[in-house]
Amino acid sequence: MKPSPLTYHRPRSIDEACEILAGVAHEGKVLAGGQSLIPLLSMRLAAPAHLVDIGSVSRLDTVSASPELGVTFDALATHAALESDVSVARVQPLLRRALRLVAHPTIRNRGTTVGSIVHADPSAEMPAVVSLLGGTVTVRSVRGVREIRADELFAGPLESTLEADEIATSVTVPAARPGTGTAIDEIARRHGDYALVGVVAQVEVDAGAVVSARMTYVSAGELGKVVDYTDVLRGASAHDDRDPLWQRMAEKARDTVETEADIHATDRYRSQLVAALTGRVGFAAARDAVLDDARVPMQTGGKR
Amino acid sequence: MTNPTHNGGRALSRRTIAEQVEDLHAETGEHHVAVTFTLNGVTQTVVLPSRTLASDAIRHHLRQTGTHVGCEHGVCGACTVLLDGKPVRSCLVLAASLEGRSVTTVEGLVEPDGTLHPVQQAFVDCHGLQCGFCTPGFVTTIAAFLEENPSPTHEEATEAIAGNLCRCTGYQNIRAAVLRAAEITRERSGGSPLGPDDEAARASLDAKVRGTTAPVGGKAARA
Numbered sequence: 001m002k003p004s005p006l007t008y009h010r011p012r013s014i015d016e017a018c019e020i021l022a023g024v025a026h027e028g029k030v031l032a033g034g035q036s037l038i039p040l041l042s043m044r045l046a047a048p049a050h051l052v053d054i055g056s057v058s059r060l061d062t063v064s065a066s067p068e069l070g071v072t073f074d075a076l077a078t079h080a081a082l083e084s085d086v087s088v089a090r091v092q093p094l095l096r097r098a099l100r101l102v103a104h105p106t107i108r109n110r111g112t113t114v115g116s117i118v119h120a121d122p123s124a125e126m127p128a129v130v131s132l133l134g135g136t137v138t139v140r141s142v143r144g145v146r147e148i149r150a151d152e153l154f155a156g157p158l159e160s161t162l163e164a165d166e167i168a169t170s171v172t173v174p175a176a177r178p179g180t181g182t183a184i185d186e187i188a189r190r191h192g193d194y195a196l197v198g199v200v201a202q203v204e205v206d207a208g209a210v211v212s213a214r215m216t217y218v219s220a221g222e223l224g225k226v227v228d229y230t231d232v233l234r235g236a237s238a239h240d241d242r243d244p245l246w247q248r249m250a251e252k253a254r255d256t257v258e259t260e261a262d263i264h265a266t267d268r269y270r271s272q273l274v275a276a277l278t279g280r281v282g283f284a285a286a287r288d289a290v291l292d293d294a295r296v297p298m299q300t301g302g303k304r
Numbered sequence: 305m306t307n308p309t310h311n312g313g314r315a316l317s318r319r320t321i322a323e324q325v326e327d328l329h330a331e332t333g334e335h336h337v338a339v340t341f342t343l344n345g346v347t348q349t350v351v352l353p354s355r356t357l358a359s360d361a362i363r364h365h366l367r368q369t370g371t372h373v374g375c376e377h378g379v380c381g382a383c384t385v386l387l388d389g390k391p392v393r394s395c396l397v398l399a400a401s402l403e404g405r406s407v408t409t410v411e412g413l414v415e416p417d418g419t420l421h422p423v424q425q426a427f428v429d430c431h432g433l434q435c436g437f438c439t440p441g442f443v444t445t446i447a448a449f450l451e452e453n454p455s456p457t458h459e460e461a462t463e464a465i466a467g468n469l470c471r472c473t474g475y476q477n478i479r480a481a482v483l484r485a486a487e488i489t490r491e492r493s494g495g496s497p498l499g500p501d502d503e504a505a506r507a508s509l510d511a512k513v514r515g516t517t518a519p520v521g522g523k524a525a526r527a
Binding site for chain 1: 334337353355360377378381384390392400403445463467
């Protein structure tokens with residue numbers, strides 16, 4: 001339970017970090033918060049010869065949010081910092097809702113959201129959130145800067161499409177739109193544990209009826225894949241979850257989202273959770289969209 | 305050096321840090337780093353293998369063994385320390401990453417005159433530990449939690465300790481200790497242990513007590 005021998009680098013600037021990483025390429029790994037990487041090192045599931053710790057790079061923990069540009073957070077912004085940012089919660093409320101489900105506060109104090117995303121763990125919440133929202137990851141190397149769209153970010157479990165010499169420097173997600181609601185929920189054995197199944201939903205509602213519905217899954221289905229339920233759900237009531245369309249969507253989820261068995265749950269039980277949570281979270285997102293609608297006239301027609 | 309075992313430490317300290325790092329690298333074939341950080345108020349430079357975890361640096365190299373190492377992969381919470389005042393798992397931080405930071409362990413929570421920290425006193429008062437292995441992690445976690453939320457509810461206290469494992473107590477007394485620590489903190493700052501004694505506080509306390517107390521046996525609960 002100790003990391004294998006390694007060479008530690010502590011660059012002071014992002015350019016220096018890129019140069020070091022380019023020099024060690026496939027032998028190197030970037031360390032930010034380390035809340036996913038260090039357990040892998042300790043269990044020797046990963047044994048990079050070089051570790052490039054970007055923790056001392058200055059001005060890499062900025063969080064900015066605006067209705068036009070969405071939310072952008074840098075590589076060293078911790079889950080806790082993003083979760084407690086008031087303007088982030090206003091511009092894209094799904095981030096805070098999801099971050100509260102990420103591990104325990106103690107882990108969120110150190111873990112970074114960008115790191116969690118590019119770590120590409122299929123049982124983590126934030127990759128699913130970024131996929132659903134259609135975010136972009138900005139990566140940097142000695143060769144330059146490029147952006148990777150969320151739908152091109154994940155190559156498989158624990159595998160992102162970043163090159164070996166690239167460092168993810170920030171992630172941007174679009175702002176929430178009026179009339180579109182979001183929700184997230186998961187079932188875990190203890191609060192803060194990895195979810196047996198989690199569902200993230202984005203539902204657009206017009207005049208009390210669903211217009212479109214998209215979801216991503218945690219610990220189920222394919223990492224980063226957005227499942228579109230618009231066909232089955234169009235016209236479903238955003239006020240009444242007894243509308244049979246909700247049930248039909250849940251059944252479709254059970255049939256289409258693949259689940260696997262492990263020590264914590266059988267694949268059948270996971271499929272049952274997928275069906276139940278898809279219905280529940282989808283409806284919560286529809287309610288959120290309706291609440292948004294109700295809030296908008298109050299804000300614009302207020303006394304100001 | 306006639307007596308290396310005796311003079312080793314002193315002989316080393318006369319050399320520059322960079323030389324020590326080089327020597328250790330040559331001797332062991334392993335990359336070493338020099339890290340300067342503050343542990344419980346004392347700033348020091350330590351030379352250690354770069355793969356060393358913060359938990360091991362604190363326990364093995366700096367001999368502060370109050371911090372306990374349980375699972376060593378971030379699940380149990382026993383190794384929780386305060387990094388710049390925020391609780392983190394010391395087994396999930398490399399010692400090399402501590403450069404320039406400040407770490408407080410369970411030892412560092414004691415007042416300079418030896419008075420126990422309110423959380424430590426509360427664990428004594430409430431019998432919040434049995435074997436004591438998990439306790440340092442709970443104490444640091446709760447101390448930081450009470451800084452942010454000085455008068456938690458029963459539910460908030462439960463939530464606060466959800467990330468730490470204890471295999472002895474069943475958690476009831478630890479949760480009681482969270483609430484007791486809040487009382488002690490209020491008491492020490494000169495206030496009433498139950499909080500400010502005003503109309504609003506009395507009303508909320510009334511609601512809390514009446515809302516949650518069920519008579520023993522539960523027979524009269526429905527009346």
